[in-house]
Amino acid sequence: MHNTIRIIDKRDAPKDAVMIFGFPDVGLVGVIASSHLISELNLQEVAYVDSDLLPPITVLHEGLPHSPIRIFGNHNVLLAVSETVLREDLVYPIMHSLIDWGRSKEVKLMISLSGIPIPDRQDLEELKVFAAASNPELLKMVEEKGIEILKEGYMVGPQAVMLQYCATLGIPAVTLLTQCFFNYPDPEAAAKVLERLMGIIGLKVDVSKLLEKGEEIRLKARDMMKRTQQELMKMKKTQEFDIPLYIT
Amino acid sequence: MESRKRRAFFDIIDEYFERFEELANRLEEVFFEKPSWNCKTCTIEPLREIKVTPNEVIVTVDLPYAEEKTIKVIPVGKDRISISAEMKRKVSFDDFGITHYKGEFQRFHCEARVPVPVYTDRMEVQFKRGMLEIRLPRKHEYEIPI
Numbered sequence: 001m002h003n004t005i006r007i008i009d010k011r012d013a014p015k016d017a018v019m020i021f022g023f024p025d026v027g028l029v030g031v032i033a034s035s036h037l038i039s040e041l042n043l044q045e046v047a048y049v050d051s052d053l054l055p056p057i058t059v060l061h062e063g064l065p066h067s068p069i070r071i072f073g074n075h076n077v078l079l080a081v082s083e084t085v086l087r088e089d090l091v092y093p094i095m096h097s098l099i100d101w102g103r104s105k106e107v108k109l110m111i112s113l114s115g116i117p118i119p120d121r122q123d124l125e126e127l128k129v130f131a132a133a134s135n136p137e138l139l140k141m142v143e144e145k146g147i148e149i150l151k152e153g154y155m156v157g158p159q160a161v162m163l164q165y166c167a168t169l170g171i172p173a174v175t176l177l178t179q180c181f182f183n184y185p186d187p188e189a190a191a192k193v194l195e196r197l198m199g200i201i202g203l204k205v206d207v208s209k210l211l212e213k214g215e216e217i218r219l220k221a222r223d224m225m226k227r228t229q230q231e232l233m234k235m236k237k238t239q240e241f242d243i244p245l246y247i248t
Numbered sequence: 249m250e251s252r253k254r255r256a257f258f259d260i261i262d263e264y265f266e267r268f269e270e271l272a273n274r275l276e277e278v279f280f281e282k283p284s285w286n287c288k289t290c291t292i293e294p295l296r297e298i299k300v301t302p303n304e305v306i307v308t309v310d311l312p313y314a315e316e317k318t319i320k321v322i323p324v325g326k327d328r329i330s331i332s333a334e335m336k337r338k339v340s341f342d343d344f345g346i347t348h349y350k351g352e353f354q355r356f357h358c359e360a361r362v363p364v365p366v367y368t369d370r371m372e373v374q375f376k377r378g379m380l381e382i383r384l385p386r387k388h389e390y391e392i393p394i
Contacts, residue, residue: 123376215312215378219312
């Protein structure tokens with residue numbers, strides 16, 4: 001096997017599920033939110049990514065090796081999460097493989113959870129969540145749920161590839177972006193994005209523990225955040241601050 | 249007109265050195281990677297960010313569990329500041345689920361390199377919701393060595 005990405009199934013995945021994505025990005029919003037979902041919903045490992053394109057890393061849990069990119073799930077939710085930052089050149093192949101896998105499981109909606117960095121984040125008491133979607137009907141749906149639309153701008157990272165690829169394939173997809181710190185783990189932003197996710201898919205998750213454990217999470221997530229920062233710089237993540245030139 | 253030209257020239261030089269410093273800082277991080285904790289000194293290195301604006305340098309440091317009264321920001325030489333704080337509770341490797349290292353941490357410590365000349369005696373420090381913010385006014389004077 002060379003230069004391939006395989007997704008190895010460990011158990012049956014449900015059909016018509018909602019597939020959620022949480023990858024290392026600004027504020028580690030998606031990863032923190034995903035980690036909370038896994039423990040609160042008691043999600044089980046459904047599949048994992050195996051590839052010689054990935055760095056030679058295995059994640060040990062209870063002494064056993066695990067792929068850094070795994071898919072968890074229950075009867076109606078699938079959740080793809082990465083415990084290592086994706087190298088810039090791997091974002092496309094990994095995201096495409098995960099979406100193709102989700103499509104083969106007849107996923108009905110894909111949602112990525114992430115953040116949108118904002119200067120002076122520490123002065124904000126109330127965080128806003130923005131959304132972008134793969135088609136106008138979905139945009140209308142999220143707007144009706146009270147979520148503001150990210151109308152113009154740039155999106156950089158796994159969630160950008162996910163949204164674009166889903167739009168190309170005609171798969172319903174939404175990206176939720178909460179205002180957050182650029183370079184610091186942001187559990188408050190993760191709680192906020194989960195609240196909005198619950199509003200969209202009717203899921204019930206208690207986020208109070210996430211807020212209570214905020215300081216602990218910030219301390220634990222420092223090393224992952226540091227490595228993510230390095231990769232975000234290579235990805236030109238700061239382009240999200242740019243004002244786009246509108247071409248209609 | 250002449251002074252505008254001269255200022256522009258110095259701005260270009262200034263910008264060049266800022267970029268060079270930024271690159272040097274990045275290289276330092278890449279080539280001198282080390283753990284973010286130190287068992288000997290029982291300290292954890294916090295995440296930090298340095299932003300250079302036209303008038304000031306803003307250093308932010310994430311200090312979860314920090315006891316506000318114990319925060320110390322001390323200038324070290326002309327271009328570094330030392331930041332330390334005691335933690336409200338001791339944290340051990342066990343708390344992170346790690347059993348192959350042993351050690352307890354009760355303090356944050358780091359040194360931040362300030363990439364441009366600043367007035368360290370006029371710095372302003374603010375601590376809000378676990379986030380430390382240090383504002384250092386920039387010096388816009390040029391020393392020409394003879």
